[in-house]
Amino acid sequence: MPELPEVETIARALAPGLVGRVIVGVDVPDAKVLAGPKRRADFAAMAVGRTIQSVGRRAKLLLLTLGPRPQVPGDGPAVLAFHLKMTGRFHIAPPGAPDPDRARLLVRLSDGNTLVFADLRRFGTARVLTPEALSAWDFHASLGPEPWDMTPQAFEEALGRKSTRIKAALLDQTVIAGIGNIYADESLFAARIRPDTPAKDLTPAQRQRLLKAVQNVIAAAIAAGGSTIRDYRTPDGVEGGFQNHFQVYGKSGDPCPACAAPLTHAKIAGRTSTYCRKCQK
Incomplete structure (x- = not known):
């Protein structure tokens, strides 16, 4: 999608x-x-x-x-x-x-x-x-706030009320709008947070790191024209380019780009989540 x-x-x-x-x-x-x-x-x-x-x-x-x-x-x-x-x-x-x-x-x-x-x-x-x-x-x-409209305080408050895992919270459009499976995985890796961590258990420092990661990943993806996995094309018929910069999404079994340990995956909120056991705590 x-x-x-x-x-x-x-x-x-x-x-x-x-x-x-x-x-x-x-x-x-x-x-x-x-x-x-x-x-x-x-x-x-x-x-x-x-x-x-x-x-x-x-x-x-x-x-x-x-x-x-x-x-x-x-x-x-x-x-x-x-x-x-x-x-x-x-x-x-x-x-x-x-x-x-x-x-x-x-x-x-x-x-x-x-x-x-x-x-x-x-x-x-x-x-x-x-x-x-x-x-x-x-x-x-x-719909929740757009990533750039979400203040650190609002992000902390929204996650503090969530007992669901953080990956599910990011996919919840009432929490923060516009994030799907690709950018949730990439943001969690950038923030070094496991996708199955309960949202309410994140420390304030982790929550702030995650919000900044979401904003940076989304901005980089827009600059690259989005991600083409299968069907997506721009109105000019051009593929997006951000898939060439994926760190973890869809790469289970590949070496982690940070530590070289094999990436793993799990089902969270009905979606496949790829992450690194060593880097994401």
């Missing part, structure tokens, strides 16, 4: 081709993608006529901020929200390009281009909401 760095990379890459364009049409080859409104006609009516004002992200959600519809008196702004789930991908297709076979949603733009949302496994979703409805959406409202 694309995590924070991948969605941030996608948002930055799409923005130049989307901001300032007007949505002139919406085609939905696969209605399963629509999470609200769920009828094709209602979804299109909510989106068409709006100007894309910005492209951003919250946690693992891609968010397009849309202006009011001029054809609707007294209309307000809206947000087009995508959850990529496992295999969601975007690109901007030029005029006349054939629609891809796996396209789930096609947003036609005033410059003749098309924003294409494709999704091999068909788990991704799209919503058009008012800002108020976005704030009231249970999933969005439950």
Whole structure:
């Protein structure tokens, strides 16, 4: 699943081709993608006529901020929200390009281009909401702070209340938003903390070291364009580069890059966690 760095990379890459364009049409080859409104006609009516004002992200959600519809008196702004789930991908297709076979949603733009949302496994979703409805959406409202918005004190307090293992706490989007399996493993290794340590048992020094590690790892992954394991590509079709810098993720049995002891793995919160028994205490 694309995590924070991948969605941030996608948002930055799409923005130049989307901001300032007007949505002139919406085609939905696969209605399963629509999470609200769920009828094709209602979804299109909510989106068409709006100007894309910005492209951003919250946690693992891609968010397009849309202006009011001029054809609707007294209309307000809206947000087009995508959850990529496992295999969601975007690109901007030029005029006349054939629609891809796996396209789930096609947003036609005033410059003749098309924003294409494709999704091999068909788990991704799209919503058009008012800002108020976005704030009231249970999933969005439950999200914890972004890594750079999490203060040391808030991080300590959040972990101090958690009896779950620290890897599970990092994957909990209500604690800190946007972190998935890759960046949890890499952050815990950088902080020299075992993934199965109960979160509440970490010392204040460990918690502060972990927060800094999370912030540094996420920043480095964004700078590298995210991580490509299988399906992820940028909107330009380019693979991410951070997988070339993995220290532990997916490397069970390989020598630890710090001490050369064999890396090991365990199942935590239903996910495989790779770590070093010697370096991570």
